[in-house]
Amino acid sequence: MNHLALIIQREYLTKVKNKSFIIMTILSPLIMMALVALVAYLSQLNNTKERTISILDKSALVQEVFEDTETTKFVVLEGMSLKEAKIASKESNYYGLLFIEDVNDIDTLSTRIKFFSEEPASLSIISDLENKLEEELTNLKMQEEGIDLVKIDASKVRVNIGQESFVGEKTSKVDSVVKLIFGGLAGYLLFMFIIIYGNMIMRSVIEEKTSRIIEVIISSVKPMQLMLGKIIGTSLAGITQFVIWIILGAVLMTGMSMIFGVELTQSNAAQQELIKQAMESPEVSMEIQNVLMAFYNLPIANLIMAFILFFVSGYLLYSSLYAAIGAAVDNETDTQQFMLPILMPLILAVYIGIFTVIEDPHGTVSTVFSFIPLTSPVVMLMRIPFGVPVWQQLLSLGILIGTFMLTVWFAAKVYRVGILMYGKKPSYKELYKWLKY
Amino acid sequence: MGSLLEAHAVSKKFGEHTALNKVSIAVPKGSIFGLLGPNGAGKTTLIRIINQITMPDTGHVTLDGQALQPHHIKDIGYLPEERGLYKSMKVGEQAMYLARLKGLSKSEAKERLLYWFDRLEIGDWWHKKIQELSKGMAQKVQFIVTVLHSPKLLIFDEPFSGFDPINANLIKDEILNLKAQGATVIFSTHRMESVEELCDHIALIHKSNKVLDGKLTDIKRQYRSHTYEVGIRAHNHDALQNELAQKFEVTPTNFKSLENDLMLNIKLSNGTTPNDLLGYLSNKGQVSHFVELIPSANDIFIEAVKKNS
Numbered sequence: 233m234n235h236l237a238l239i240i241q242r243e244y245l246t247k248v249k250n251k252s253f254i255i256m257t258i259l260s261p262l263i264m265m266a267l268v269a270l271v272a273y274l275s276q277l278n279n280t281k282e283r284t285i286s287i288l289d290k291s292a293l294v295q296e297v298f299e300d301t302e303t304t305k306f307v308v309l310e311g312m313s314l315k316e317a318k319i320a321s322k323e324s325n326y327y328g329l330l331f332i333e334d335v336n337d338i339d340t341l342s343t344r345i346k347f348f349s350e351e352p353a354s355l356s357i358i359s360d361l362e363n364k365l366e367e368e369l370t371n372l373k374m375q376e377e378g379i380d381l382v383k384i385d386a387s388k389v390r391v392n393i394g395q396e397s398f399v400g401e402k403t404s405k406v407d408s409v410v411k412l413i414f415g416g417l418a419g420y421l422l423f424m425f426i427i428i429y430g431n432m433i434m435r436s437v438i439e440e441k442t443s444r445i446i447e448v449i450i451s452s453v454k455p456m457q458l459m460l461g462k463i464i465g466t467s468l469a470g471i472t473q474f475v476i477w478i479i480l481g482a483v484l485m486t487g488m489s490m491i492f493g494v495e496l497t498q499s500n501a502a503q504q505e506l507i508k509q510a511m512e513s514p515e516v517s518m519e520i521q522n523v524l525m526a527f528y529n530l531p532i533a534n535l536i537m538a539f540i541l542f543f544v545s546g547y548l549l550y551s552s553l554y555a556a557i558g559a560a561v562d563n564e565t566d567t568q569q570f571m572l573p574i575l576m577p578l579i580l581a582v583y584i585g586i587f588t589v590i591e592d593p594h595g596t597v598s599t600v601f602s603f604i605p606l607t608s609p610v611v612m613l614m615r616i617p618f619g620v621p622v623w624q625q626l627l628s629l630g631i632l633i634g635t636f637m638l639t640v641w642f643a644a645k646v647y648r649v650g651i652l653m654y655g656k657k658p659s660y661k662e663l664y665k666w667l668k669y
Numbered sequence: 670m671g672s673l674l675e676a677h678a679v680s681k682k683f684g685e686h687t688a689l690n691k692v693s694i695a696v697p698k699g700s701i702f703g704l705l706g707p708n709g710a711g712k713t714t715l716i717r718i719i720n721q722i723t724m725p726d727t728g729h730v731t732l733d734g735q736a737l738q739p740h741h742i743k744d745i746g747y748l749p750e751e752r753g754l755y756k757s758m759k760v761g762e763q764a765m766y767l768a769r770l771k772g773l774s775k776s777e778a779k780e781r782l783l784y785w786f787d788r789l790e791i792g793d794w795w796h797k798k799i800q801e802l803s804k805g806m807a808q809k810v811q812f813i814v815t816v817l818h819s820p821k822l823l824i825f826d827e828p829f830s831g832f833d834p835i836n837a838n839l840i841k842d843e844i845l846n847l848k849a850q851g852a853t854v855i856f857s858t859h860r861m862e863s864v865e866e867l868c869d870h871i872a873l874i875h876k877s878n879k880v881l882d883g884k885l886t887d888i889k890r891q892y893r894s895h896t897y898e899v900g901i902r903a904h905n906h907d908a909l910q911n912e913l914a915q916k917f918e919v920t921p922t923n924f925k926s927l928e929n930d931l932m933l934n935i936k937l938s939n940g941t942t943p944n945d946l947l948g949y950l951s952n953k954g955q956v957s958h959f960v961e962l963i964p965s966a967n968d969i970f971i972e973a974v975k976k977n978s
Contacts, residue, residue, distance in 0.1 A: 246757070439756075443753040443755060443756050444752055445752070447749040448748075448749060448752055449767075449770070451742070452742055452767070652717075665684050
């Protein structure tokens with residue numbers, strides 16, 4: 233067996249057999265699931281809390297507007313002064329009191345509405361109340377001005393722009409969302425992968441330095457082989473972990489829906505009926521068709537090819553930098569100064585992906601950053617679902633691979649010198665000098 | 670006997686710092702070659718060049734007459750001064766890994782490891798993790814891994830550090846045993862008493878330059894000062910010492926006599942033989958002690974370094 237294969241094998245096996253790695257692999261999906269369940273449970277708990285709001289409407293104009301909902305009940309108080317109403321609301325332990333003054337002029341009235349509560353009321357409740365009042369008062373005012381509400385309702389028009397590219401491909405808003413999810417997922421996956429396993433590579437290089445085994449190893453193999461073996465072995469362990477996560481996640485998901493799903497169908501038969509009705513309505517079925525079309529329209533083959541190529545070269549680019557950092561320092565605390573230049577472009581790439589690509593996937597900013605090598609893997613992966621010309625993809629990939637080779641050369645240099653340097657924390661200047669050794 | 674390894678005018682610079690300046694050495698086949706020098710002299714750089722870890726700027730190294738090539742790695746066993754093992758790996762596993770990196774097949778590596786583990790009485794460590802072993806125990810494992818693939822050339826950098834005297838002796842015997850089986854050994858150390866015991870040849874590197882090399886006995890002959898340590902019992906020691914000081918070059922000695930004898934170092938000037946001195950002394954009193962001071966490796970080391978500073 234040749235050296236590289238041996239190194240990959242060792243790196244892979246020691247990672248995979250490591251206890252904390254095993255625990256992480258098994259526990260992470262469980263913890264994630266538990267968190268999701270907890271959040272779901274808590275938000276449900278919050279929703280089911282019932283509030284009662286009392287209304288004292290001196291003008292008697294709007295008190296009939298408020299209808300009880302599942303979470304909020306309204307009680308109309310009558311024949312009380314404000315003072316009495318406050319005391320009554322407090323004694324009855326109401327959430328709050330909505331007070332409307334006795335003013336007939338709607339413009340004045342709209343400025344004289346008050347809400348009293350024990351503690352500052354939640355934003356969503358206030359804006360709910362405001363919305364309802366605004367709607368009702370607007371209607372009242374329109375009536376006052378002699379505008380026919382029925383006619384206004386009848387003359388409302390809904391617009392749905394059908395989008396189509398010049399060559400005739402149909403697109404839609406849904407389409408964009410689906411593409412965004414695909415691109416975002418791919419970009420984010422790469423980002424996570426680089427952070428988690430890049431760090432793992434770095435730690436494993438540092439471990440060889442601190443345990444002083446490095447000189448024994450490189451008297452048998454070339455530093456370049458050792459570095460590549462480390463990167464590949466750790467990445468394979470990473471892929472193994474990811475695959476296990478996905479499988480475990482899927483199993484847990486089905487398990488969860490098996491347990492809770494049954495309950496759901498029983499308790500919410502009415503809701504189910506509602507969904508069924510909605511599905512049959514022409515508007516919703518159009519939407520669903522749109523989603524399916526969006527999937528169908530995705531350049532799947534291109535997407536998979538590009539994902540593999542950009543993922544692999546982007547990951548290798550960053551992991552060789554991580555390996556170089558590991559070689560340059562003696563312990564993990566010294567890595568900080570070198571981590572920043574790595575993390576900055578990575579985080580920048582994710583932000584650009586999230587903000588700019590959504591706004592305009594083929595705009596100047598997204599296009600430029602999908603060529604700059606340190607950001608291109610993430611940004612390009614996010615852009616590709618929106619259809620990027622092949623020449624752009626190839627050019628970006630070419631630049632990326634070129635930079636990758638340059639980085640590996642640089643990393644190998646630093647690695648070769650760094651692994652035998654002990655005791656001092658190198659500066660950037662020194663790293664530059666090492667290149668010439 | 671020919672040389673197994675030759676370095677020809679090897680130079681290496683790290684930035685502004687010259688680590689080696691045109692150093693040439695020739696290591697005879699089957700010898701134990703002491704590579705000596707103060708800290709930072711460039712020994713480790715030279716050893717790393719021999720191991721192809723670093724490349725020389727100029728000059729070249731040959732092994733068995735061939736310029737060093739990657740395949741020579743399996744002909745060399747190297748025990749570095751800065752050495753360690755993977756902390757969380759089992760002893761057997763990582764010994765296997767290191768052996769296979771040197772090109773041994775799986776079965777061969779296992780067979781040889783079991784032989785050596787047995788020989789050094791560490792057979793029951795196979796499934797232990799390195800972090801459970803003491804430093805000396807880990808050193809034994811490292812020694813085994815170094816010699817396991819029966820290389821032609823063995824390089825030991827401070828092999829005895831971390832060993833207690835019993836195990837140091839054990840390792841020393843193993844090194845001599847390997848030499849007897851035909852291996853050539855380069856031995857780098859600061860411990861001059863082990864140089865004295867083991868080395869046939871030495872080279873001394875000081876401030877990136879080779880300042881001395883050759884057979885240890887030749888070097889000793891070259892550094893002998895024809896000084897004799899003598900002990901004599903006479904009636905009047907002070908008078909005798911004055912008398913001797915006029916005739917010879919006399920210095921006091923550190924040696925303590927058992928009786929209350931006069932102890933002196935006497936350096937013979939040209940043309941005077943030891944017999945002349947002995948004859949002269951025996952007329953003056955009872956000679957209790959008469960021995961030539963042969964320079965120790967330690968003396969030579971210190972003198973050569975001083976001379977070149």
